Amino acid sequence: MNRTSLRRGMVPGIAALALVLTGCSAANESGSASDGGLAGTLNGGGASSQEAAQNAWRAGYQGLHSDVTVNYDPTGSGGGRENFTSGGFAFAGSDSYLTDDEGELSAAEQRCAGDPIEIPNYVSPIAVVFNVEGVDELNLTPDAIAGIFNGTITRWNDPAIAASNEGVTLPDATITAVHRSDESGTTGNFTHYLSAVAKKAWPHGEVESWPIKAGEGANGTSGVVSAVTNGKNTIGYADASQAGDLGTVNVQVGDDFVGPTAEAAAKILEVSPRVEGRADSSLTFELDYTTGEAGTYPIVLTSYLMACPTYEDGTTADLVKGYLTYVLSDEGQKAAADTAGSAPLPAGLAAEAQALVDGIKAR
Template identity: 60%
Template structure:
């Protein structure tokens, strides 16, 4: 895929904390002032706002929904964490007003979405979070894994925890001969797309499958949704999986090999790798899809990161839907909305540059 050479200049920093109610109010006022919509006051917004998609966004969505609904109580807001693939399918079919997705639309989906919208589509990278490689192994509290070792485990080539490759990454650990049970998503998942993209970029000699939202190999254990993977890993011994870091809970979390170091997932390290990744070329005016560079050798960057999008139409059929989508996304991309997500989900607040790009799309939302 051809990439742009533009690099983001703004630093993804932490915004000042504020209350959800004040955040929603500020976002709504900004929306009313800059919108191409009706200019109705916040109190007049009503009707339905329906979204579906990435389960990784669920904790952030709870914060966003609380802030938005606190300011717009007459809007009936719902979000179904059905998974990224299901969210994109429902949006393209016209069943929802927007989708949450841990992967940008592919070319075929983009064409279908443009047909559904009757024109431009927006893809806004509003949720940035590390994907943790999580495990449950009795007696092992700390674990380092190089990219090739992770790829070998999930490809079914490394099958016991005392394998020489794992031992080489953990020379001071006492590793049991317990069998490894890899757990992967059973549904079409943007988290899987990002994870397999990492394996492909960082360990292409071992992981030869193309990045895909559907798990490409036989074997292992399948579980639906982020919560399903976390539950399956937690229920076994010798299990390993991948999930949004905010939902890792009490599971062990792998430190991933980057250059000559091992790096733990963090919002700051996830933000840093996104900061140095380019946009995808050839997209529409309001499409800000990112091609994450997962080959970094900087210990300040964590390469297994998901960039989760909100996807919708620039033009909706009715004004109420356009106003509701505009007001919601204005809150989501605001400093307060991003801080609410960071506080509830451990995500990395987007940069000022991403906010400015997103605002250009939000301001363009209209009806007709």
């Protein structure tokens, strides 16, 4: 599959800018640990969809290493990749892997003095969240979802919605479709799904920056959730871990409608191929959004962590290696599952990723 994501350079947010100004030299400040273990500050950032999981990982890892501070700035996938390739972040989280559509992969290779490491850290469903008066459960076909976000289906009682919701009283009300206003890997995965399964209803392809004026924009995952929650007759898309009390759409897969559970999302890796032509250090997937496999939830993201195989100093290398090892551990994967509702990586894939992390060292 050809990726057509728009990945324009982002201006880091205030928090990210502060990190760059105060810790950019190596994204770490070393010290001497009282227990003889790791010490220092590790700065990373990126996908806001990872925020809940990152908070759990940071707390768990810092609990084991009292002299280590891990910062994660949820500036968005695009901001994470940009700050990683420029050297502002020692590691980054992204809901899309690196490509050279806009030179990001080459920039990462230059920064890392070699092929960057890209490893999945979890699989998570992207929930289509809604807040519709009097509606507790909602089934939608791919074409209906695409039409809503394309602005061609504008009323909640439209026949395209009513047909899959027999017995549900849908209001004769205007749909407010909320999308991400920032460059977003979640948007990239969501529009990739739409372009794969409903190309006529969604003719805009896979994009990380929202391509049309229809709907309402909101910044970050939390912004979308807030807009849907505080609005009326609203719908949006967000990492399922942050859906809160909002309703979540059951999406048509084959003859069934499947909800965004971690177990259903994890099944997509079983039917999805690896990205062709990648370096051995890149464990990336082309998700099969068109699968008809029973019980599979198709709107998902495989969230990635990006790091270098070598760093200029040993402290940076040790901190990145230690933190990523915790993320991939059984304890780390359980923490993300409990906190963020994500699906843990299959054991074989986690072991493959750990082998890459084990090789991180100083130049």
